[in-house]
Amino acid sequence: MYFAKGDPDMGGQPLPWNQQMMFNYAFQNLCDAHRILGDNPTLLDKYKGIMVASLAWFFSGGGSVTKKDSKGNDVYDWSYVVGDNTAEDSNHGALDVAGFARAxxxxxYSITEDQMKTFGNMFVDVMTLGPKSYAGRVDGTSGTGYSAATTYVQSGYLFLAEFRSDxxxxxxxxxxxVQGGTTTSTDAFSRFLWVKNQLAKKS
Structure with a gap:
């Protein structure tokens, strides 16, 4: 997906990946609605086609690179937007991953378990620096602002525990x-429950 050519700031340039995911959330919701209602298969196919193309672009031509981590596992490295040479920051990366997980x-939408595991390897083997210590970028480096290191897991990455149960x-x-504790983070708690259920079904 691209900004409109007439956009005064980003005319004709690709949307950042987290913003593509925002659109994909809407397209996926629209697909679900039309599928349930059975009212407009033409629009359903159109919205699905846009979303499939967006997701596929990430893996082929959209800037993501598959590398080997220190443990020999495949990992993804990508940037905030196509054409940027700086690794995606942790904050926006979590939004990217959540979009792929939802698909x-x-x-x-043709997203495979192997692709999700490669995201999981990236978070576990590259971004996780130690207990409650996480890199600010998807390549294991850190900066400032959105790319600053954190002492907590951004909730979008919790989906990946399904593919790295270790x-x-x-x-x-x-x-x-924490067991017996409480949280005010509905997104983290709901994603934890999803992963817990998925792992229980596999055990």
């Missing part, structure tokens, strides 16, 4: 979800 859960407990603890 994967649906099963309708890191499940550490990721949950890193999201400050």
């Amino acid at each position: 994967y859960i649906s099963g309708d 890191a499940y407990e550490g990721m949950v603890a890193g999201a400050n979800l």
Whole structure:
């Protein structure tokens, strides 16, 4: 997806990946609505096609690169927007990952388990620097602002514990979800419940 050519600031340039995910959330909701209602298969196919193209672009031509981490696992490295040479920051990366997870859960948008595991490897093997210590960028480096290192897991990354079950407990603890405790983060708690259920079904 691109900004309109007439946009005064970003005319004709690609949307950043987190903003593409914002649109994809809406397209996915529209697809679900038309599928349930059975009222407009033409629009359903149109919205689905836009979303599939957006997601596929990330893996082919959209700037993501598959690398090997220190453990020999495949990981993704990508930037905030196509054409940028700086690794995606942790904050926006969590939004990117959540968008892919949502599409994967649906099963309708050609996102595979292997692709999600590669995201999981990236978070566990590259971004996780130690207990409650996480890099500010997806390549393991840190900066300032959105790319500053954190002492907690951004909730979008919790989806990845399904594909790296060895890191499940550490990721949950890193999201400050403690047995017997409470949380005000509805997104972290709901994603924790989703992953817990998925892992229980696989056990």
